[in-house]
Amino acid sequence: MKEEEKDTARIEAFSDGVFAIAITLLALELKVPHSVGGGAEGLVRALVNQWPAYLSFVTSFCTILIMWGNHHEVFRLVRRTNTGFMLANGFLLMLVTVVPFTTALISDYLTGPGAVVASAAYGGHFVLVSIAYNLLWNAAVKGRVLLRSGVSEQVIRKFTRNYRLGFPLYLLAAVGAFLHPLVTIGICTALWVFWAFTMKRGGIE
Amino acid sequence: MKEEEKDTARIEAFSDGVFAIAITLLALELKVPHSVGGGAEGLVRALVNQWPAYLSFVTSFCTILIMWGNHHEVFRLVRRTNTGFMLANGFLLMLVTVVPFTTALISDYLTGPGAVVASAAYGGHFVLVSIAYNLLWNAAVKGRVLLRSGVSEQVIRKFTRNYRLGFPLYLLAAVGAFLHPLVTIGICTALWVFWAFTMKRGGIE
Amino acid sequence: MKEEEKDTARIEAFSDGVFAIAITLLALELKVPHSVGGGAEGLVRALVNQWPAYLSFVTSFCTILIMWGNHHEVFRLVRRTNTGFMLANGFLLMLVTVVPFTTALISDYLTGPGAVVASAAYGGHFVLVSIAYNLLWNAAVKGRVLLRSGVSEQVIRKFTRNYRLGFPLYLLAAVGAFLHPLVTIGICTALWVFWAFTMKRGGIE
Amino acid sequence: MKEEEKDTARIEAFSDGVFAIAITLLALELKVPHSVGGGAEGLVRALVNQWPAYLSFVTSFCTILIMWGNHHEVFRLVRRTNTGFMLANGFLLMLVTVVPFTTALISDYLTGPGAVVASAAYGGHFVLVSIAYNLLWNAAVKGRVLLRSGVSEQVIRKFTRNYRLGFPLYLLAAVGAFLHPLVTIGICTALWVFWAFTMKRGGIE
Numbered sequence: 001m002k003e004e005e006k007d008t009a010r011i012e013a014f015s016d017g018v019f020a021i022a023i024t025l026l027a028l029e030l031k032v033p034h035s036v037g038g039g040a041e042g043l044v045r046a047l048v049n050q051w052p053a054y055l056s057f058v059t060s061f062c063t064i065l066i067m068w069g070n071h072h073e074v075f076r077l078v079r080r081t082n083t084g085f086m087l088a089n090g091f092l093l094m095l096v097t098v099v100p101f102t103t104a105l106i107s108d109y110l111t112g113p114g115a116v117v118a119s120a121a122y123g124g125h126f127v128l129v130s131i132a133y134n135l136l137w138n139a140a141v142k143g144r145v146l147l148r149s150g151v152s153e154q155v156i157r158k159f160t161r162n163y164r165l166g167f168p169l170y171l172l173a174a175v176g177a178f179l180h181p182l183v184t185i186g187i188c189t190a191l192w193v194f195w196a197f198t199m200k201r202g203g204i205e
Numbered sequence: 206m207k208e209e210e211k212d213t214a215r216i217e218a219f220s221d222g223v224f225a226i227a228i229t230l231l232a233l234e235l236k237v238p239h240s241v242g243g244g245a246e247g248l249v250r251a252l253v254n255q256w257p258a259y260l261s262f263v264t265s266f267c268t269i270l271i272m273w274g275n276h277h278e279v280f281r282l283v284r285r286t287n288t289g290f291m292l293a294n295g296f297l298l299m300l301v302t303v304v305p306f307t308t309a310l311i312s313d314y315l316t317g318p319g320a321v322v323a324s325a326a327y328g329g330h331f332v333l334v335s336i337a338y339n340l341l342w343n344a345a346v347k348g349r350v351l352l353r354s355g356v357s358e359q360v361i362r363k364f365t366r367n368y369r370l371g372f373p374l375y376l377l378a379a380v381g382a383f384l385h386p387l388v389t390i391g392i393c394t395a396l397w398v399f400w401a402f403t404m405k406r407g408g409i410e
Numbered sequence: 411m412k413e414e415e416k417d418t419a420r421i422e423a424f425s426d427g428v429f430a431i432a433i434t435l436l437a438l439e440l441k442v443p444h445s446v447g448g449g450a451e452g453l454v455r456a457l458v459n460q461w462p463a464y465l466s467f468v469t470s471f472c473t474i475l476i477m478w479g480n481h482h483e484v485f486r487l488v489r490r491t492n493t494g495f496m497l498a499n500g501f502l503l504m505l506v507t508v509v510p511f512t513t514a515l516i517s518d519y520l521t522g523p524g525a526v527v528a529s530a531a532y533g534g535h536f537v538l539v540s541i542a543y544n545l546l547w548n549a550a551v552k553g554r555v556l557l558r559s560g561v562s563e564q565v566i567r568k569f570t571r572n573y574r575l576g577f578p579l580y581l582l583a584a585v586g587a588f589l590h591p592l593v594t595i596g597i598c599t600a601l602w603v604f605w606a607f608t609m610k611r612g613g614i615e
Numbered sequence: 616m617k618e619e620e621k622d623t624a625r626i627e628a629f630s631d632g633v634f635a636i637a638i639t640l641l642a643l644e645l646k647v648p649h650s651v652g653g654g655a656e657g658l659v660r661a662l663v664n665q666w667p668a669y670l671s672f673v674t675s676f677c678t679i680l681i682m683w684g685n686h687h688e689v690f691r692l693v694r695r696t697n698t699g700f701m702l703a704n705g706f707l708l709m710l711v712t713v714v715p716f717t718t719a720l721i722s723d724y725l726t727g728p729g730a731v732v733a734s735a736a737y738g739g740h741f742v743l744v745s746i747a748y749n750l751l752w753n754a755a756v757k758g759r760v761l762l763r764s765g766v767s768e769q770v771i772r773k774f775t776r777n778y779r780l781g782f783p784l785y786l787l788a789a790v791g792a793f794l795h796p797l798v799t800i801g802i803c804t805a806l807w808v809f810w811a812f813t814m815k816r817g818g819i820e
Binding site: 017021025083094104 | 647
Binding site: 012013016017019020021023024025026027028030032034036039040042043044047058061062065068069072196197 | 215218219222223226227230288291292295298299302303305306309310313314318319321322323326
């Protein structure tokens with residue numbers, strides 16, 4: 001194994017660790033209802049009333065999983081790193097660790113008067129994430145010096161197109177909060193479903 | 206190392222990370238008793254009264270450990286992945302991260318009026334887990350395209366039989382809650398003990 | 411890389427993950443003092459009054475680090491696993507994840523009336539840990555079937571002696587709590603200092 | 616792969632795990648505002664009022680990321696370990712896990728009367744970190760027995776100079792708290808920005 005490859009491997013492993021921890025911490029936001037009256041029925045009602053927490057947990061979990069898959073794809077094509085790539089990756093990881101916070105925000109406020117603000121923040125955060133992916137991808141392809149040999153211009157164009165798509169769609173999700181908070185979650189769900197079923201063609205397999 | 210193998214390795218490492226974090230977070234549910242009166246004796250009594258937390262911690266820890274072992278077994282037989290396998294694995298990981306939540310639920314409510322509900326939810330969650338394992342295993346063997354060469358039909362049949370067994374037994378654990386909450390924990394304990402001592406023959410060694 | 415070695419590698423990586431997470435979670439017990447009156451001086455006083463938290467954090471951190479080093483040593487000598495070894499390793503990992511709980515316990519109660527109980531529990535937990543190490547080591551050397559070739563009987567005797575030593579010393583730490591709670595922490599500190607400086611001869615390097 | 620390299624690899628992987636967990640736990644300090652009155656506007660105001668939490672999160676995240684990069688650099692030059700190196704690494708990891716605590720401290724007290732104390736503690740903690748890096752680096756180069764062959768004296772001098780620089784600058788950050796709390800964060804920010812853009816020349820690429 002060449003020294004160069006080992007470097008990419010360690011950055012990849014570190015990034016994977018951050019993704020894995022952030023995705024697992026999401027579940028900490030599922031709180032056990034405390035001091036519930038009304039016996040068994042009261043507990044069932046309290047658990048059911050927490051549906052925004054389950055909904056936002058599933059949405060965020062699947063989105064981080066897809067983000068991890070995308071991250072994987074980028075690193076598969078890259079054979080070494082430079083400062084710009086490292087900074088873009090660091091920015092992306094920082095945003096990944098914040099997802100449990102925006103998830104907790106939307107989970108706590110989805111059914112109250114702050115729903116629009118919480119949803120817009122949730123969607124807006126993924127706008128930042130899509131910017132980070134574009135920065136990472138731009139750093140990866142710039143001057144074609146970081147890419148593995150044998151990556152065709154056609155593959156690069158396809159990836160570029162896919163990453164460019166994320167920005168306007170998440171912007172729509174953020175702005176959609178002003179129509180209805182569930183519009184944000186709906187668009188985010190549609191996006192991870194779409195990416196989950198098209199990822200294979202994107203090179204994961 | 207072929208490109209294909211590296212891919213499986215990264216998914217395996219990510220999954221292992223999620224398992225390791227979820228299993229360690231279980232212990233966060235062991236709470237230090239606060240504002241205990243009655244000096245040393247009061248603290249002993251408060252610690253002893255937390256027995257449902259210790260019991261559910263041990264049950265969940267051992268179950269996740271066995272689940273990790275099973276996950277390991279599946280990946281040992283697989284040489285590459287596809288979308289269906291990735292989605293089943295993602296669904297399984299999502300359920301793994303939720304185990305600390307159902308554990309906290311049963312720990313908090315085992316001795317109160319919500320015991321049946323909490324136990325049924327705890328057992329019911331493992332029903333979902335066993336469904337996820339069956340989905341993962343089905344994706345792994347479908348068309349025999351993801352398996353390593355040299356995996357015999359006999360081994361496949363044995364694994365299929367073992368995974369099929371999990372579903373009705375955990376269903377029994379969930380339904381058993383309506384007899385007595387400890388029936389659920391008893392069946393879950395019996396299951397991890399059984400799997401722990403038969404795993405070797407299942408191919409771990 | 412042979413299949414057999416890969417298996418040990420994955421168990422080792424999973425165990426390392428649990429050690430790394432447990433050791434990092436220790437710091438979550440360092441709490442920021444809330445609603446402190448008296449301005450800057452009040453905050454300084456509140457921070458200083460938390461000395462049991464710092465003391466128990468340092469003791470537990472160093473002890474887990476040494477435990478990880480010992481775990482490392484055992485796995486260096488082992489080339490494959492069996493059910494007994496896996497179960498002993500699982501038991502050890504379960505105890506490792508509980509260290510943040512016993513640390514929080516001693517941290518909260520060291521200066522109050524529950525100090526003896528908390529210290530005895532803290533020391534007693536490490537008695538269990540030393541039992542787990544002896545179980546792991548016994549499983550590793552039993553019949554000499556799991557060990558790498560070339561591990562001399564002399565090395566085995568040395569390791570056996572070292573692991574046997576842990577049990578009575580931690581028992582002393584647990585019982586010492588009834589003299590004074592700081593006796594427990596003092597013995598635990600002496601132990602990790604001793605092991606830190608003798609580990610090199612134990613084969614880490 | 617030689618035995619010696621495998622040892623360094625496991626220590627590196629364990630350290631990376633601790634860095635990854637500590638950096639992800641930082642985000643747990645971003646709290647969702649609870650029981651906010653005044654509807655959507657109230658939530659916006661509450662979120663905006665949390666700016667010290669965001670500022671300290673970004674500062675600590677970037678600083679830990681740079682610390683990880685530096686750790687990476689040291690391990691790239693080292694081919695084996697000894698007791699001194701292991702102890703210095705353990706001391707460094709212990710300090711890394713404490714960063715979420717000092718970050719929470721400055722985040723909670725930045726706008727109140729305890730701001731100077733919290734900022735001095737935050738900066739002072741990084742003084743300890745820079746001492747740990749110097750201990751690690753000294754252990755790495757001592758007698759030139761741990762270094763890979765081919766590491767020139769010129770490279771060693773450059774690294775030594777860089778690590779020596781951290782101590783006085785973080786001391787300045789700690790002392791600067793007595794001028795104004797934001798001086799501490801300002802210097803810490805300037806340092807990670809500086810290191811981020813000069814790291815490439817330090818050998819990361």
